[in-house]
Amino acid sequence: MPVEEFVAGWISGAVGLVLGHPFDTVKVRLQTQTAYRGIVDCVVKTYRHESLLGFFKGMSFPIVSIAVVNSVLFGVYSNTLLALTATSHQERRAQPPSYTQVFIAGCTGGFLQACCLAPFDLVKVRLQNQTEPRAQLGSPPPRYRGPVHCVASIFREEGPRGLFRGAWALMLRDTPPLGLYFVTYEWLCRQSTPDGQNPSSATVLVAGGFAGTTSWMIATPLDVIKSRMQMAGLKQREYRGVLDCIVSSARQEGLGVFFRGLTINSARAFPVNAVTFLSYEYLLHSWA
Numbered sequence: 001m002p003v004e005e006f007v008a009g010w011i012s013g014a015v016g017l018v019l020g021h022p023f024d025t026v027k028v029r030l031q032t033q034t035a036y037r038g039i040v041d042c043v044v045k046t047y048r049h050e051s052l053l054g055f056f057k058g059m060s061f062p063i064v065s066i067a068v069v070n071s072v073l074f075g076v077y078s079n080t081l082l083a084l085t086a087t088s089h090q091e092r093r094a095q096p097p098s099y100t101q102v103f104i105a106g107c108t109g110g111f112l113q114a115c116c117l118a119p120f121d122l123v124k125v126r127l128q129n130q131t132e133p134r135a136q137l138g139s140p141p142p143r144y145r146g147p148v149h150c151v152a153s154i155f156r157e158e159g160p161r162g163l164f165r166g167a168w169a170l171m172l173r174d175t176p177p178l179g180l181y182f183v184t185y186e187w188l189c190r191q192s193t194p195d196g197q198n199p200s201s202a203t204v205l206v207a208g209g210f211a212g213t214t215s216w217m218i219a220t221p222l223d224v225i226k227s228r229m230q231m232a233g234l235k236q237r238e239y240r241g242v243l244d245c246i247v248s249s250a251r252q253e254g255l256g257v258f259f260r261g262l263t264i265n266s267a268r269a270f271p272v273n274a275v276t277f278l279s280y281e282y283l284l285h286s287w288a
């Protein structure tokens with residue numbers, strides 16, 4: 001099982017995360033809180049109340065987890081293709097896999113990375129939703145002092161299963177859209193690359209960006225549900241499951257609720273995934 005895809009996935013994921021985390025924080029707040037009138041209002045209030053650091057809340061954990069998660073995603077994707085087509089990453093330029101094989105490999109990687117991501121994503125969302133300003137005299141302390149305290153509190157208050165709150169919604173959010181993610185990337189690369197050659201950096205950037213944007217546009221409704229289920233029991237009501245969350249959210253706030261964060265998800269996804277794919281391809285090419 002080639003290891004370099006896992007390492008390249010790790011590094012490329014971390015690079016993309018730092019670039020995209022502020023977008024992600026605004027998105028999570030728009031999806032789970034009613035305190036903001038829109039993206040600009042959320043950005044202004046966050047900056048005014050919490051300074052620039054407010055946009056990077058909850059990032060320390062994902063820096064570690066995105067390494068694991070992106071490593072699993074790209075490593076499992078590439079090795080599933082190896083199992084399906086008996087070709088390595090380099091050989092696949094000359095012998096491209098079918099889009100069905102790419103979709104299956106992407107879904108496999110998407111499902112397994114979601115299993116790894118669930119506890120980390122829960123902690124990220126809980127910390128991102130803490131809107132108290134940095135510790136000031138007299139201001140109420142936030143519920144969680146940091147990622148480790150958050151894990152300990154969830155474990156104590158909600159039990160070990162509490163760390164996987166929202167996991168089913170996360171798996172539904174990630175599995176088909178990540179299959180589509182890799183199909184979009186492969187299709188765009190092949191449209192602008194002569195057979196048997198490696199795509200240019202510009203092609204990789206554009207294909208990676210559109211792959212990320214397409215995937216996030218498809219995934220946003222379940223991303224809203226996932227975030228709400230992760231916050232349930234704290235500020236939000238408890239839900240009896242994914243379907244209950246979907247029905248009660250639609251009943252209380254209308255169908256538009258499922259597209260909260262779509263704009264910011266799409267805006268964030270293009271640069272983040274352009275950089276992620278470019279660094280991934282660059283690392284594999286330099287290690288070939």
Ligand SMILES: C[N+](C)(C)CCCC[C@H](N)C(=O)O
Nearest residue numbers: 173174177178215216219272
């Ligand atoms: C499946 N879903 C759309 C949720 C994610 C697809 C892209 C994942 C990428 N690491 C990023 O953070 O953008």
